[in-house]
Structures are given as structure tokens and as C-alpha cells.
Amino acid sequence: xxxxxxxxxxxxxxxxxxxxxxxxxxxxxxxxxxxxxxxxxxxxxxxxxxxxxxxxxxxxxxxxxxxxxxxxxxxxxxxxxxxxxxxxxxxxxxxxxxxxxxxxxxxxxxxxxxxxxxxxxxxxxxxxxxxxxxxxxxxxxxxxxxxxxxxxxxxxxxxxxxxxxxxxxxxxxxxxxxxxxxxxxxxxxxxxxxxxxxxxxxxxxxxxxxxxxxxxxxxxxxxxxxxxxxxxxxxxxxxxxxxxxxxxxxxxxxxxxxxxxxxxxxxxxxxxxxxxxxxxxxxxxxxxxxxxxxxxxxxxxxxxxxxxxxxxxxxxxxxxxxxxxxxxxxxxxxxxxxxxxxxxxxxxxxxxxxxxxxxxxxxxxxxxxxxxxxxxxxxxxxxxxxxxxxxxxxxxxxxxxxxxxxxxxxxxxxxxxxxxxxxxxxxxxxxxxxxxxxxxxxxxxxxxxxxxxxxxxxxxxxxxxxxxxxxxxxxxxxxxxxxxxxxxxxxxxxxxxxxxxxxxxxxxxxxxxxxxxxxxxxxxxxxxxxxxxxxxxxxxxxxxxxxxxxxxxxxxxxxxxxxxxxxxxxxxxxxxxxxxxxxxxxxxxxxxxxxxxxxxxxxxxxxxxxxxxxxxxxxxxxxxxxxxxxxxxxxxxxxxxxxxxxxxxxxxxxxxxxxxxxxxxxxxxxxxxxxxxxxxxxxxxxxxxxxxxxxxxxxxxxxxxxxxxxxxxxxxxxxxxxxxxxxxxxxx
Ligand code: ZN
Ligand code: ZN
Numbered sequence: 001x002x003x004x005x006x007x008x009x010x011x012x013x014x015x016x017x018x019x020x021x022x023x024x025x026x027x028x029x030x031x032x033x034x035x036x037x038x039x040x041x042x043x044x045x046x047x048x049x050x051x052x053x054x055x056x057x058x059x060x061x062x063x064x065x066x067x068x069x070x071x072x073x074x075x076x077x078x079x080x081x082x083x084x085x086x087x088x089x090x091x092x093x094x095x096x097x098x099x100x101x102x103x104x105x106x107x108x109x110x111x112x113x114x115x116x117x118x119x120x121x122x123x124x125x126x127x128x129x130x131x132x133x134x135x136x137x138x139x140x141x142x143x144x145x146x147x148x149x150x151x152x153x154x155x156x157x158x159x160x161x162x163x164x165x166x167x168x169x170x171x172x173x174x175x176x177x178x179x180x181x182x183x184x185x186x187x188x189x190x191x192x193x194x195x196x197x198x199x200x201x202x203x204x205x206x207x208x209x210x211x212x213x214x215x216x217x218x219x220x221x222x223x224x225x226x227x228x229x230x231x232x233x234x235x236x237x238x239x240x241x242x243x244x245x246x247x248x249x250x251x252x253x254x255x256x257x258x259x260x261x262x263x264x265x266x267x268x269x270x271x272x273x274x275x276x277x278x279x280x281x282x283x284x285x286x287x288x289x290x291x292x293x294x295x296x297x298x299x300x301x302x303x304x305x306x307x308x309x310x311x312x313x314x315x316x317x318x319x320x321x322x323x324x325x326x327x328x329x330x331x332x333x334x335x336x337x338x339x340x341x342x343x344x345x346x347x348x349x350x351x352x353x354x355x356x357x358x359x360x361x362x363x364x365x366x367x368x369x370x371x372x373x374x375x376x377x378x379x380x381x382x383x384x385x386x387x388x389x390x391x392x393x394x395x396x397x398x399x400x401x402x403x404x405x406x407x408x409x410x411x412x413x414x415x416x417x418x419x420x421x422x423x424x425x426x427x428x429x430x431x432x433x434x435x436x437x438x439x440x441x442x443x444x445x446x447x448x449x450x451x452x453x454x455x456x457x458x459x460x461x462x463x464x465x466x467x468x469x470x471x472x473x474x475x476x477x478x479x480x481x482x483x484x485x486x487x488x489x490x491x492x493x494x495x496x497x498x499x500x501x502x503x504x505x506x507x508x509x510x511x512x513x514x515x516x517x518x519x520x521x522x523x524x525x526x527x528x529x530x531x532x533x534x535x536x537x538x539x540x541x542x543x544x545x546x547x548x549x550x551x552x553x554x555x556x557x558x559x560x561x562x563x564x565x566x567x568x569x570x571x572x573x574x575x576x577x578x579x580x581x582x583x584x585x586x587x588x589x590x591x592x593x594x595x596x597x598x599x600x601x602x603x604x605x606x607x608x609x610x611x612x613x614x615x616x617x618x619x620x621x622x623x624x625x626x627x628x629x630x631x632x633x634x635x636x637x638x639x640x641x642x643x644x645x646x647x648x649x650x651x652x653x654x655x656x657x658x659x660x661x662x663x664x665x666x667x668x669x670x671x672x673x674x675x676x677x678x679x680x681x682x683x684x685x686x687x688x689x690x691x692x693x694x695x696x697x698x699x700x701x702x703x704x705x706x707x708x709x710x711x712x713x714x715x716x717x718x719x720x721x722x723x724x725x726x727x728x729x730x731x732x
Contacts, residue, residue: 027060034064040076043068047083062087063094070101077101096128103136111136112145127158131167142175160189166198173202178211193227200233212237213246220253228259235268239275247272267295274303279312294320298327305334310343325351325359332365336372342609344369345378360392367400374686374713375604376408399427406435409684409711409718426457434466439718440727442474461493468502472509473717473728480506497523501531508538509731513547529559533568537690540572541731548572563594601665602686605676612672615663621675628671629662636701644694666695666712670702673710682709690715691732700724 037043047056047065055061062083069080084090084098095118102111111133118125130153137145150168158164165188172181185191185199196219203212216234219226226234231250238247251269254261266289273282279300286292286300297320304313313334317327328351335344348366351358358366363386370379383401386393398421405414418424418432429452436445449467452459464487471480484503487493495503500523507516516535520527532555539548548569555565566589573581599614610619619625633641645661666687673683691699691714703710704724712719720727 030055030058030061030064034068037068037072039074040069040079043079059091059094063091063097066094066097066101070097071104075101077105092123092126092129095123096126096132099129099136100132103132106136106138108133108136108138108141108145125152125156127161127164130158130164134167134171137171137174139175142171146171146175146177162188162190162192162195166192166194169195169198169202173198173205176206178202178206178208191222191224193225193230196224196226197229197233200230200237204233204237207240209237209240213241213243216250217246225257226253226259228262228265231259232264232268235265235272239268239272242276244273244276244278247276263289263291263293263296267293267299270296270303271299274299275306277303277307279303279307279309294322294324294327298324298330301327302330305330306337308334308338310334310338310340323354323356325356325362328354328356328358329362329365332362332369336365336368339372341369341372342611345373345375345609357389358391360394360397363391363397364400367397367404371400371404371407372686373602373604373609374408374684375607375609376405376410376684377604377607378609379404379408381607395421395423395425395428399425399431402428402431402435406431406439407713409439409682409713409720411435411439411441424455424457426460426463429455429457430460430463430466433463434469437466437468437470437473439720440470440473442470442476445470446479459487459491459493461487461496461499464493464495465498465502468499468506472502472506475506475510477506477510477512497525497528497531500525500527501534504531505534505538508535509541511538511542513538513542513544517547517550527554529555529562529565532558533562533564536565536568536572540568540575543572543576545572545576560592561594563589563596566594567596597689599665600688601669603669603673603676603684605673610669610672612665612668614665615660616665616668619668619672621672624675625668625671628675629667632667632671632674632698632702633662635705636698639701639705641698641701644697661692661694664692664695666691667698670699670710674702674706674708680707682711685710685712687712687714691719696726696730696732700726 033046037046043065050056050061050065066080066083069075069077069083080098080101084094087094090098095114099111099114102108102114115125115129115133118129130149134149146168149171153159153164153168165184169181169185172178172184181199181202185195188195196215200212200215203209203215213234216226216230216237219230231254234250235247238244238250251272254265254269259265266285270282270285273279273285282300282303286296289296297316301313301317301320304310304316310331313331317323317331320327328347331347332344332351335341335347345366348358348362348369351362363382366382367379370376370382379401382404385391386397391397398417401417402414405411405417414432414435418428421428429448433445433448433452436442436448445467449459449463452463464483467483468480471477471483480503484495484499487495487499500519503519504516507513507519513535516538520531520535532551536548536551536555539545539551552565552569555562555568559565566585570582570585573579573585601612603610603612612619616622617626633643643661666685669685669687670683673685677683691712696719699710699712699719699721701724702708703721710719710721712721714732717728717732719732
């Protein structure tokens with residue numbers, strides 16, 4: 001995240017070397033005259049004096065005058081041209097000065113036309129002319145004219161001049177032709193440290209970090225002596241590669257060499273150690289620093305945040321005198337990494353109060369937090385904010401928006417964003433297919449896949465997960481099988497354990513339990529607990545005790561602490577009224593100390609995310625919520641709602657079981673949604689576990705009686721409850 005300016009200790013000399021003196025004492029007095037000059041106003045006075053004293057006819061004095069206009073911070077290129085056009089026979093030094101002036105102002109066109117004019121006047125360029133022109137090039141010009149200038153260099157006999165060759169390396173890497181640069185570099189008759197630095201920083205600019213590090217190592221073998229620029233570049237490459245061993249080697253080299261450490265080197269070291277996750281060493285270095293800047297602090301915060309050590313990160317973050325969008329975004333990211341999504345949004349609010357402008361990385365992080373929380377209002381607000389603040393939106397912001405809308409249950413908005421995007425990559429298509437899949441729009445997902453193929457975008461393994469998931473929703477067994485074989489045949493993507501899981505889900509849903517079991521037993525990799533869990537879930541729906549027991553055993557074997565196995569199996573026994581087995585399982589669970597993961601539901605009201613646990617009465621409006629819940633049940637019963645206690649894993653009487661059931665977190669969240677939102681508004685809930693059968697059934701009645709759409713995202717899919725039925729068709 002942290003960019004270091006590698007160009008600083010310059011690859012080029014900052015001033016043009018002095019030309020041979022005309023008359024030493026005379027020249028030195030002219031030089032001192034210009035040394036005191038600080039502004040164009042002052043320069044114009046000197047110029048007037050030169051006109052009076054005939055000094056204007058001396059090339060040396062003229063070159064000093066031009067040098068100020070061209071290279072001084074206060075200089076004026078237009079004025080330089082006025083003077084230049086009056087010179088009848090400018091010498092090479094003057095031409096070079098003019099070219100350098102344009103080069104410093106990044107105007108390759110002007111530098112070029114001067115160069116051509118100079119050739120017309122039959123003045124051959126020297127070793128200082130080329131680096132000036134080369135330095136003026138931007139990406140497009142480098143791409144277009146890099147080779148031509150190279151040819152000119154050879155033509156004028158500077159093909160073995162290291163100083164000239166170094167700037168050619170810079171130009172070739174600038175336009176992405178690192179291979180060409182490297183060929184040139186390898187043929188250098190002589191290399192200096194600038195040559196190595198140019199090549200290494202060229203690799204880094206093109207994100208070829210491994211090559212950069214390798215070249216650094218070659219430098220050691222070549223007995224070339226890296227300087228401070230080299231080590232900073234090499235450390236940054238190690239940070240990107242998370243290559244601790246070479247990073248340490250560079251650190252060691254710095255200690256043994258005569259390189260004087262400075263803030264830039266110390267920051268590079270901290271960044272390297274922090275990126276490699278060595279926060280102890282990074283912290284020691286940080287503590288030992290005499291002065292620190294925002295980069296030092298930010299590296300530390302980013303390091304801790306990336307490891308999910310958000311409290312340590314926060315401690316440093318709070319001590320920072322100034323913070324930029326990188327440090328804020330790192331904090332938000334860190335919260336996401338440690339599943340503290342609500343906190344991520346709180347930090348974003350703090351960031352806004354602090355008036356630091358978020359960038360596109362911040363936006364993507366915040367959108368990710370919204371996706372997890374189902375915080376559609378905040379997500380929508382972010383979209384408006386991005387538009388209003390003109391934050392750069394590229395593909396990856398668009399992708400994050402699609403993901404947010406589809407995970408927050410608004411698949412139509414996701415589709416709109418998708419349509420509006422001018423550029424799409426494979427992630428865009430895949431996110432959209434995935435979204436359509438989990439929302440049960442199988443046909444649309446398949447249509448989109450066809451368009452993706454037509455657009456020439458190559459699907460990846462995630463795309464196929466989305467497709468298979470879509471087939472499962474629609475119960476399209478044949479289509480699913482077709483896709484499953486297509487991925488290997490046409491795209492050479494071998495199905496992984498997740499793809500097999502999708503197929504098991506699809507077969508299981510349609511009641512092909514035997515076939516599903518056979519698929520698991522013949523798959524090329526070891527089935528994981530999730531696959532057996534999927535089969536077990538299917539057995540629960542289709543009430544197949546025999547296969548369920550087999551799946552349950554495998555599941556417990558693979559993952560003895562996984563409560564899901566016990567819960568699923570006991571749900572199944574319970575639904576067949578085999579209470580003896582339920583009791584056995586329950587005592588097994590308590591023997592092994594397995595606890596049920598507490599159910600938790602989130603609902604966002606007016607941009608605030610509220611969290612409910614099962615049996616929760618900590619909410620300020622708790623009393624009202626429970627009253628509402630009672631009302632919901634009372635109103636639903638005449639319509640046909642019968643509390644289904646079969647899934648309650650408690651060895652208790654029927655009445656108690658009913659009240660435990662009533663306190664499920666999603667019921668509390670729905671009740672709160674009815675109280676807290678406007679009439680007819682859609683209620684959106686995110687649940688961490690699979691929704692139980694009773695909550696599912698009650699939600700259907702609620703959607704009809706209260707005329708509300710209820711959208712629940714549970715651990716595996718979306719349930720859209722509308723007018724008394726659910727989009728999952730009661731299979732989940
Ligand atoms: Zn429930
Ligand atoms: Zn459903």
C-alpha cells in the first residue's frame with residue numbers, strides 16, 4: 001500500500017556539467033552573478049545589464065542565463081525561448097540546456113523538435129543530449145520513440161556509454177518493455193550502481209517483484225555495491241513478495257555496509273517486516289527510531305491490521321498525529337479481517353468526521369463490510385457518496401457494488417450496476433452470476449453465462465460455483481451435470497471440492513440421495529465435512545435415516561467439534577420422533593463439550609445495524625419486540641401456523657420447547673423490523689446459521705398477514721418471503 005519514491009536520489013545529474021571555460025576569471029564572476037539570482041525579476045535585471053555591457057555576445061553568459069530559465073525552480077521556459085531565438089549560433093551546451101528545460105517540464109514534443117532542429121543545423125548530440133531527451137518521455141512517447149532514440153544513440157556512437165544507457169533502461173521499463181531493457185542491461189560494457197538501480201526500479205514499476213529481488217541478489221554476486229536507493233527498492237520488492245528471508249538478508253547487508261540509515265531506509269525496513277507479518281521486529285525498529293513520519297506509523301498500523309490484530313493497530317492509530325486515507329482504510333480492512341463488521345462501519349463514520357477524503361480502496365472496504373452485515377442503506381449511501389464526491393470508480397468498485405447489492409438482497413440494483421458498467425472483468429461477470437444464482441434466478445444466471453462466453457471472457461472456478469448453485473435452486477439436474485463436465489472439457493478447470501459439494505447439493509435436493517452418496521465416495525479428493533453436511537441436510541428433507549446416519553458418522557469423524565453434525569442428525573431424529581436417539585446425541589455433545597454456535601441475526605434500520613441473539617433481551621426496545629412477537633404468532637395461528645418444535649435440540653417439555661423456539665434471533669429481528677420500519681417496507685435480515693423450519697414457516701405467514709416482503713440471508717442462501725411463500729420452495 002505504501003509507495004516509496006524511488007526516483008528521488010536521481011538517476012540523472014541535476015545540473016548539466018560545465019562547459020570548458022572561456023576565460024576563467026571572467027567566467028567565475030559571471031557564475032557568481034547568477035548564483036545570487038533568485039527570481040525572474042532579478043534575472044531580467046541581469047539580462048538588461050548584459051545587453052548594456054555586450055556580455056550578451058558571450059555564449060557562456062548566455063548559457064548561464066538560459067540555465068536559470070530552464071532549470072531553476074523559478075525559471076520561465078517562454079523567456080528562455082525568447083532569448084534562445086536571438087542567438088545566432090547557439091553552441092551544444094545551449095541546445096542541451098534548452099532540451100533539459102523541456103524535459104523537466106515533461107514536454108517531450110518540444111524537446112524533440114529542438115533535437116531535430118539541432119540535427120538540421122549539423123550539431124551532433126553528445127552524451128548529455130540523450131539522457132535529457134529520454135527523461136522527457138512519458139509512457140506513450142516512450143512506447144513510440146524509445147527505439148528510435150536508441151538507434152540515434154548508436155548512430156552517434158554513444159552505444160557503450162553507461163550514462164546514456166542507464167537512461168535507455170529507464171525509458172524501456174517506463175513503457176513496460178522490461179525484457180528489452182534487460183537485454184540491453186545484460187550487454188552493458190560497464191555498469192554502475194545507477195544501472196542496477198534503474199533496472200531494479202524498472203522491474204518494480206512493472207510489478208515484477210521477483211525479478212527485482214533476483215537482480216539484487218545478482219548484484220551481490222557481481223560484487224557491485226548497492227547503495228541506499230538499491231536497498232530501499234529491494235526491500236519494497238520483498239515486502240510485496242512477503243519474502244522474509246531475503247528481506248532479512250538485505251537488512252543484514254545494510255548493517256554491515258557503509259550505507260547510512262535514514263528515515264526512508266528505516267521505513268522500508270518496517271514496511272518489509274510488517275508486510276511479512278513480523279510485527280515484533282517491526283515494532284522494535286519502530287521504537288528505536290529517532291523520528292517517525294506518517295509512513296512509519298502507517299506501516300505499523302497496516303501490519304497489525306493485516307494480521308487481524310485490530311486492537312494493537314487501534315492503539316497506534318489513536319496515537320497518530322496525522323492520518324491519511326491509507327491508515328484509515330487499513331483500520332477498516334483490519335476490522336473486516338477479524339469479522340468486526342459493525343466496527344468497520346463505525347471507523348468509517350469517524351473517518352468522515354475527521355474530514356479525510358476516502359479513496360476507492362476505502363469504498364471497497366466499506367462496501368465489503370456492508371455486504372457482510374446486509375447493511376443496504378449504508379451501502380446505498382456509499383454509492384451516492386461515490387457519485388457525489390467523484391471518487392474514481394473502476395471495475396473493482398463496480399464489482400464491490402454488485403456484490404454489496406446482491407448480498408444485501410437487492411439483486412435488481414446489482415443488475416443495474418452491472419448494466420451501467422462500461423468495463424467488466426471476469427469478476428464482474430462472476431459476481432453477477434453468483435448473485436443471480438443465490439437469489440434463485442437460474443435462467444438469468446445461465447443467460448448471463450452465455451453472454452459472458454460470447455464476450456470472450458474466460459470463466460473461472462468461481463463462475464462455475466455460481467452456475468451450479470443456480471442449477472440447484474432451480475432443480476436443474478441435467479443442466480448441472482452438463483456444466484459440471486463442461487468446465488473440465490472446455491475450460492480445463494478440474495472440479496474442486498466445492499464443485500462436488502454443489503453437485504451433491506443439487507442431487508440431494510432432487511432426492512437422488514444414493515447418487516449423491518456415490519458421487520462423494522468416488523470423488524478424486526477426500527470429501528470434507530461440508531460435503532457430508534450437505535448430504536445430511538438433504539437426508540433431513542427427504543427423511544432418509546439410513547444415509548443420514550452414514551453421513552452423520554463421517555461428519556463427526558472428520559470434525560468431532562462440529563456442532564452442525566449433531567444438530568442436523570438430531571433434527572432428523574426429532575422429525576421422525578426418535579427421541580431416544582436425540583437424547584443420546586445430546587449427552588454425547590455435553591460429554592465432548594460441544595456448544596451450539598449461538599444464533600445471531602442482523603437488521604439495519606435507518607442506517608444502524610441492530611444485532612439480536614437467541615433469547616436476547618438487551619435491546620432497548622426489548623419489551624415492545626416481545627409483544628410484537630406475541631402478536632405475530634397470535635395473528636398467524638388462525639391462518640394455519642403451527643409451531644414446529646421438532647428442530648429444537650433441547651431435552652425439555654413441549655411448552656418450554658415452544659417458548660425457546662419463539663426466541664430465535666431471526667424472529668426477534670423480524671419483530672423489530674415490523675416496529676422500526678415504515679409500513680410495507682421490505683424487511684432484510686442476515687442470519688449466521690441456517691434458518692430453522694419454524695422461523696421459515698412463520699416468516700411465510702408474516703409476509704402475507706403484514707403485507708411485507710421479508711428477505712433473509714442465512715448461512716447458505718437467500719429466502720425471499722412474499723405473499724405467503726418463499727423463493728427457496730422450502731428446500732434449503
Ligand atoms: Zn428458528
Ligand atoms: Zn426459504
